[in-house]
Amino acid sequence: MNSHLNTSNWDWEQGPIGRMTKVAYITLRREVEEHLKQIGLTHTQWSALGILNHFPGITSSELEIILMIERPSVTSLMNGLEKKKLIIRKNHPDDARYKQIFLTDEGKKMATETQQITHLVEERVKEGFSADEFETFKKLLIKLVNLFEKK
Incomplete structure (x- = not known):
């Protein structure tokens, strides 16, 4: 396939929130x-x-x-x-x-x-956040899901 699109320069961080959430999920899943x-x-x-x-x-x-x-x-x-x-x-x-x-x-x-795999991955995530940021992040994810669950 001959494509003119250089995907290595694609900036997913500029995408919509749904795309960012998907990229984050896939990163954790991998x-x-x-x-x-x-x-x-x-x-x-x-x-x-x-x-x-x-x-x-x-x-x-x-x-x-x-x-x-x-x-x-x-x-x-x-x-x-x-x-x-x-x-x-x-x-x-x-x-x-x-x-x-x-x-x-x-x-x-x-x-x-x-079961410890969850803990290993979560600990790796925590390395990139302060304790307050991590707790805020979890609360925001819950809030996001609840926005759509209550419809």
């Missing part, structure tokens, strides 16, 4: 993925393990909402985790149409062992 590569997990698999560790017995529909991904993606995600023997699906006791998802012993071990 940092997490560097750690996950060594373990053989994707970012979404890792996120799901953390959620399942906190909410044993959650359904795919509930996981879909928390992870903010579509139903087919949740199905594929669960199939992959099941293949790795990290989760098990059981019939829901109140409604046979639903399956509850639980971590296996190996899944619990993996969720616990990889």
Whole structure:
């Protein structure tokens, strides 16, 4: 492809707030993925393990909402985790149409062992902020999300 656009000079900092937020998210995600590569997990698999560790017995529909991904993606995600023997699906006791998802012993071990990745990345972020800036940053992110969640 022959392009006349020199993307190395593109100044994303001048873009709209949505673009800046996306760049920040992708930057953090790439940092997490560097750690996950060594373990053989994707970012979404890792996120799901953390959620399942906190909410044993959650359904795919509930996981879909928390992870903010579509139903087919949740199905594929669960199939992959099941293949790795990290989760098990059981019939829901109140409604046979639903399956509850639980971590296996190996899944619990993996969720616990990889939990520190969040802390490693967050500590790296904190290096670039004062304590007050970091707390303000978190509060502003929460405020941003709440602006749109309350619509």
